[in-house]
Amino acid sequence: MKTIRTTCPYCGVGCGVLASVDDAGQVSVRGDDQHPANLGRLCVKGAALGETTGLAGRLLTPEVDGQQVAWPQALAETAARLRQIIDQHGPQAVAFYASGQLLTEDYYAANKLMKGFIGAANIDTNSRLCMSSAVTGYKRAFGADVVPCSYDDVENSDLVVLVGSNAAWAHPVLFQRLAQAKRDNPRLRIVAIDPRRTATCEIADRHLALAPGSDGGLFAGLLNALAEAGACVDGFRDGPQALAAARGWDVARVAAFCGLPADEVAGFYREFIAAPRAITLYTMGINPPAAATNVTPSSTSIWPAGSMAAAAAAPFR
Numbered sequence: 076m077k078t079i080r081t082t083c084p085y086c087g088v089g090c091g092v093l094a095s096v097d098d099a100g101q102v103s104v105r106g107d108d109q110h111p112a113n114l115g116r117l118c119v120k121g122a123a124l125g126e127t128t129g130l131a132g133r134l135l136t137p138e139v140d141g142q143q144v145a146w147p148q149a150l151a152e153t154a155a156r157l158r159q160i161i162d163q164h165g166p167q168a169v170a171f172y173a174s175g176q177l178l179t180e181d182y183y184a185a186n187k188l189m190k191g192f193i194g195a196a197n198i199d200t201n202s203r204l205c206m207s208s209a210v211t212g213y214k215r216a217f218g219a220d221v222v223p224c225s226y227d228d229v230e231n232s233d234l235v236v237l238v239g240s241n242a243a244w245a246h247p248v249l250f251q252r253l254a255q256a257k258r259d260n261p262r263l264r265i266v267a268i269d270p271r272r273t274a275t276c277e278i279a280d281r282h283l284a285l286a287p288g289s290d291g292g293l294f295a296g297l298l299n300a301l302a303e304a305g306a307c308v309d310g311f312r313d314g315p316q317a318l319a320a321a322r323g324w325d326v327a328r329v330a331a332f333c334g335l336p337a338d339e340v341a342g343f344y345r346e347f348i349a350a351p352r353a354i355t356l357y358t359m360g361i362n363p364p365a366a367a368t369n370v371t372p373s374s375t376s377i378w379p380a381g382s383m384a385a386a387a388a389a390p391f392r
Contacts, residue, residue: 080107083121084176087358088112088249090121102128112226118247161193170197175206205358224354230256234350236266238290238357243274245358254278264350266343268293283343286334293340295321296329300344 076095083090091110095103102125108115137149144152160168171189173182177200189198210220217223229235229252242250257263257278267279268290276282285293298321301307307318326344330337347353 083117083124085120086246088246090117090248092117092121092124094125101125113248114252116248116251121248157193166193166195167197169193169195171199173198173200175200175202226252228352228354229253230259232256232263232350232352232354234264234266234346234353236268236347236353236355237275237279238268238355240267240356240358241269241271241273241275242356242358243277249356250275250278264346266346281339281343281346283333283335283339286332289333292324292329292332293335296324296326296340297344297347299324300326301348304348306348 076097078093078095081092081094083092090113091107093105093107095105097103104117104122104124106113106115106117106121136143137146138144139149139152157169169189171185173185177185182200186198190196213220213222226249229249235253235256240246242253253265257265264281265279266281266283267273267276268283268285269276270284270287272282272284283293298317302318302321326337326341329335330340333340
């Protein structure tokens, strides 16, 4: 039996998988206990990967109007229909929605086709919902698209702040790892920031059920609290601008803006300032909104403003 070391293609945890193929071509999978992300764990989706490798139900040849055709005919038909639409309605009548799983070269070809040949800018991908705002946040906070921590930091943290993340459902293996870290270290504090009370909140010591869209105010207040406590360091990217924007966001203003009790806001700020090693885990809850390119930088800017000198002190998407 041949075994191949590979990676689960589903969520962003990137679990290691050992896929075995028997003589009949049947595939079975198990978690890779040597992989640093999952240490052998798999969620229900990852554990069922072997069931997705068969050819039954797959589209193996092109189809036009429900009929199987050869590739040349399919491409010619696609081109003819696009040409008809463009001639009748103009280039703006055409749009491409691609995938974040495309390779760089594929992205280039798709953009060249849409912008260079069709003559419109109507191309987007599911990356717009997550990585575009995340990349902007990291660049504005750190000057580069870089995640300055790793999964090992989960076990080494004193405080974990989950922002817009229902990890119990969306990233179950990471959630299991966090829950185990909590069991191993009862002093580990977990804060969940989410308008909804999700399954993830079950392991949280504090749930801040803020008003939808008010994340930016909460983190502006945290940055202001860090400055007032003398917990900021000089020299981080866009530091003066960030601190100036956060000035005036005291606990009372944040509480009113976010729809939270003032003592809950103040308690969260005290915990964050006092934690020697804190990590934020943020996901789709703050990435897709219209203001995400401002909210995401605000949730990451607290790190260079504070201290990242210790292990397990950084933002993580």
